[in-house]
Amino acid sequence: MNKNRVKFICSFIFLFYLIFFNTDSSPAVTHTENKQAINEVSLSLNAALQNEETDKIFQTNTIDQKQGSEVNLTQDNPASTDIKDEKIDTPLGMSYKSNENALNAIQKNINLFTDRLRERFSVWLERSAKYIDIMKDILIEKGLPEDLVFLPIIESGFNPNAYSPARAVGPWQFISSTARRYGLVIDWWRDERKDPVKATRAAADYLADLYGMFGSWKLALAAYNAGEGRIGRAIKSANTTDFWHLKAAQKIPKETQEYVPRYIAATLIASNPEEYGFYDLDYHSPILYEEVVIDSPVDIDILAMCAETTVSEIRELNPELRRWSTPPNVREYIVKIPFGKKDVFIKNLKDIPLEKRFSVDIYTVKKGDTIKKIAKKTGFPVNVIIAMNSLSGIERLKAGEKIKIPPKGKYYPDKDDIISVKRSYKNKKTYKASGRYKKKATVRAKKA
Numbered sequence: 001m002n003k004n005r006v007k008f009i010c011s012f013i014f015l016f017y018l019i020f021f022n023t024d025s026s027p028a029v030t031h032t033e034n035k036q037a038i039n040e041v042s043l044s045l046n047a048a049l050q051n052e053e054t055d056k057i058f059q060t061n062t063i064d065q066k067q068g069s070e071v072n073l074t075q076d077n078p079a080s081t082d083i084k085d086e087k088i089d090t091p092l093g094m095s096y097k098s099n100e101n102a103l104n105a106i107q108k109n110i111n112l113f114t115d116r117l118r119e120r121f122s123v124w125l126e127r128s129a130k131y132i133d134i135m136k137d138i139l140i141e142k143g144l145p146e147d148l149v150f151l152p153i154i155e156s157g158f159n160p161n162a163y164s165p166a167r168a169v170g171p172w173q174f175i176s177s178t179a180r181r182y183g184l185v186i187d188w189w190r191d192e193r194k195d196p197v198k199a200t201r202a203a204a205d206y207l208a209d210l211y212g213m214f215g216s217w218k219l220a221l222a223a224y225n226a227g228e229g230r231i232g233r234a235i236k237s238a239n240t241t242d243f244w245h246l247k248a249a250q251k252i253p254k255e256t257q258e259y260v261p262r263y264i265a266a267t268l269i270a271s272n273p274e275e276y277g278f279y280d281l282d283y284h285s286p287i288l289y290e291e292v293v294i295d296s297p298v299d300i301d302i303l304a305m306c307a308e309t310t311v312s313e314i315r316e317l318n319p320e321l322r323r324w325s326t327p328p329n330v331r332e333y334i335v336k337i338p339f340g341k342k343d344v345f346i347k348n349l350k351d352i353p354l355e356k357r358f359s360v361d362i363y364t365v366k367k368g369d370t371i372k373k374i375a376k377k378t379g380f381p382v383n384v385i386i387a388m389n390s391l392s393g394i395e396r397l398k399a400g401e402k403i404k405i406p407p408k409g410k411y412y413p414d415k416d417d418i419i420s421v422k423r424s425y426k427n428k429k430t431y432k433a434s435g436r437y438k439k440k441a442t443v444r445a446k447k448a
Contacts (some may be wrong), residue, residue, distance in 0.1 A: 011114075091147045091267040092217040092259075102244045102261065109265035110256065114276050114356055121266075122281060124157035125273055129283035131158055131171065135200045143205040150267040154259070160194045160319040163415045169193040172203040188387035189327035191416070194319040196287075218229040218243035218260050241347065250331070286341035289317050292346065297328035297358040298335075299410075304349035307337040324410035325358055329390070359407035360388075367399040378405050382411075 024152035067435045097116035113121045128150075135151045155173040168175050170193035176186055184192040192198045210220035213228055222243060225233040231306050234251040235241055247257045269276045300321065304311045316320065317336040322359035349357075363374060371393060375382045386393050388404045397403070413421075 063169045105261035109262045131196045138200045150253045153266040170199045190320045192320045225259040289336040290342040299325045307341045307345045361405045363403045367403040
């Protein structure tokens, strides 16, 4: 059997799995374990279909953003209208200048940002200066095009605390499943999706894998928005890898149809704002910080005091911290403090006794107490008590047992806490309305 045909059959099996079994928007494989396999499959698929050496940009990890080579999996398909010339001075080297559908979509979004959303877009541009240098350095370190640094404009407006209705969080808007697959920690104490450094590293790895899967930045960005499974199915349905054709044929969700032209429009404006009428922007200063390793949990107000700065500045440098302190469930934690404050911070921290660095109140369990009863007595949600004490929620508590609860005046629910409570309440109402709750209550009554 022809060698290329064997490669094609093996690769087609992998693509079949991706399309029909991976419906989640999280990556089909993890970056740390399967990146090499993804790249090898993508390259062999392209070679089998085109019978020639394909784009090996990711294999060498030296992506040329000016060239922006794009792999066409449907070379013989006349419906594939991707233009491969005129790639100079376009974001990620993406072709569109001879495509009327593309030009109209991009211009529509340029008009949106320069007119109706002008004031908001100005805020995004000003805020971008705070993070853009550090994010760009990470992208360069990962061998990715620098233009990807503008993706957070359309994702979050460069807001580390951005929170979407789909519960995507942070500047790169990760959902929890994808974030965890790419090494970000999300628990009651911290959410690393908000960390502009760690989240950028994770986003770079995810985007690298998506490019490895599709061989096209337009498709990689579309998959970042809609999920690689959905884009894979759209490619199969339309029999083309041309994003603009998929958009025109409405084979992808409406949001994703606008996502790529919106990114291109935002990048064009951000790269040369004055050309689009954005003058006198008050750019934020780039974040400057030093890192200190602490070997015990410390309240944020104590961190601020030791660094001789404000609580708000410590929170701004460490947006991943969800509570009043650094996580007590780790042996060590790296905290960011203002640049130039490391020596004074270490000196001041040494002067504070260990037992006074971390605040926590203690509730002594009484006979008959349950977690729910303690929650009602103390006024803290059940999940807070469970998280602070590493409980499963089904334990039987013994009289005299010590239960940790948040210190008075220092616990405030964040947005995810509020949404979780609302969803839990909604699910409970739905459960009761379904009649199953009444059936179980009847069964318990009969047994009694």
